[in-house]
Amino acid sequence: MLVAFVAPQALLAASPALAQSTQTPSSSPASGTAAQPATQPTNEAPQSGLLGPILDLFNPSRVAAREPPTIDATPYNLSFEVKSTDRDVRSAVEDASNLERLKARPPAGAAGLIRRALSDGPAINAALYSIGYYGSNIRITVAGNSPDAPNIFDIVETSRKRGPVPVVVTVDPGPLFHFGRIAILDANTRRPLPDAPSLASLGLQPGEPALATTVVRSETVLTNHWRDAGHPFARVVDKDVVADHAVRQLDVSFYVEPGPRATFGRFSVNGADFLTPRFIEDRIDIAPGTPYSPDVLNRLRRRLLEYESIASVRIIEADHLDPDGSLPITIEVSPRKPHYIGFSASYSSTDGSAINGYWGARNLFGGGETLRLDAQVSWFGQKSDAVPDADPFGYKVAATFMKPGIITARDDLLASAAVLREVTNAYVREAGTFLAGIRHRFNDEASLQISIDLEQSRVEDTTGINDYFIAGVPFEFNYDNTDNRLDPSKGIRFTGIAEPFAQLGDANGVPTLLNARFSTYYALDEAKKYILAGRVAAGSMLGADLYDIPPQRRFYVGGGGSLRGYDYQSASPRNEDGIIIGGRSYFEASFEARIRVTDSIGVVPFFDMGSAFASEAPDFDEMKYSAGIGLRYYTAIGPLRFDVAFPLNPGPDDGSYGIYVSLGQAF
Known part of the structure; x- marks a missing residue:
């Protein structure tokens, strides 16, 4: 079994409330609201606690139970009579109903119930407009009478003495309307605009269901169309929306003022x-x-x-x-604040546990420089297969520095140094590392970094204890045109590294590392509820024999960052005793279907494949495969990931499943 957990440095959540007002073909009477009087809270309400927000999400009655009781509460029994077999219609009606949404919280007195009933008519009418029904007939009765009856308060008071007041909402949505004539006109000349976007791009094609939400959204699309074409003051000045009940069509005319090009x-x-x-x-x-x-x-x-x-x-x-x-x-x-401190933690049943504390300085010398100091302690959690008597304790002390504009505004200096002790199933390493280079940004999407890579280490593995000196010059090219760092819905990412080594352990000549990673993302719908994501990665160490390469510079596959469902490094070459030794090449690929169930919850079925190989080039006959399902909870700073993966062709040393928790998507 593999269980992995990564605690993010910070977890922020935001729940912005969005409101919009739209013009509709018909109007409804306005309704008022009244504030509820304050009372003393009850001590019997369920407490929120650490899991309270999650429980509230699936059980709204918990929220109502924590609120203080209403003075002069007027309970009611609510029933809906919706004359339609369309589930979307019934859902729209019930979701829009204040009577339904607030039924666990009885209103104050007869007046409170009547206000609630009166507000349901316009709300339900607007909800039906949003799904294309413009000829609806809505009737609400309270104790068998209209809520605007002259003596309705007396009727409610009489009824409540016999028990909860019966409230019935009867809705005949009428026929579904479709879009008819659509016109995009110049606001000044009232003539068609020649460079208008297509009706298909607006979602306003004649014959399609006439959703009011589509009409509202089209205003933004129209404005953005002309702004993208160089008109900064473009706006929709007005619109005419006419529901033709004879032919059950919605005709819409937009009056646009593009403004001057700039x-x-x-x-x-x-x-x-x-x-x-x-x-x-x-x-x-x-x-x-x-x-x-x-x-x-x-x-x-x-x-x-x-x-x-x-x-x-x-x-x-x-x-x-x-x-x-x-x-x-x-x-x-x-x-931003010039200094910060924090910590992070991780846990895995096979990789071990780690706690990291850090301190950082921003704008160190006034030129945007950053410095971060990290101190980490780790515990492998089990005996290393390669070094069974090794102390499982590890550590890392590191410093990272960045200086913007070292040559030009497009050139940044990056440097990092670390002293560490690392324990894995394949080796135990004590090392000092240094990496420094200059990153040049070609544009917002592409950059090239050239660095110096130095390492002095003492490594113990199945061959004994060896001292290694490593000196290389990595060239790293990055390209990223995705729309979001933590949760992309479109675009591609590519990282390619070529690192020739002047010294690489016992290897002769000029061994060279080649490594590349590519991922792509594609949303199937405009709302980005269905996203396909794919990743491919491969690498090879050229010009060196396997045992001449220091163990820490070989390739390993397995774990949450590469091949889910398999133990850390386990999909890698082993020696005759079954101990992991790493490889000279590797190949990985992943495919995910990211599906949003609600605005904050998503599911992700996925498939992974990969392995490391002793040969200089990947041998696809030795590939490992896994599949699984993930849960995503979307926060303001990115999705919280929970994945369960199962090996499809496990070997005798592989586990039966793996569990992973982290902030951000898997790739």
């Missing part, structure tokens, strides 16, 4: 006093006269936020163009 003009910066002069200006690589594009501004914002010293970036577009047709832009930045 170029980027002067950029001004506010709030950057905490950085060296022109730090922000030097990183605005948008030349005056460049055609206006909101995507260009978004990429600039994301690029500036990659600097740890900067807490926020706000880009403000002017409300007018300069005489030359250019748009002035103001960039406001704010600093």
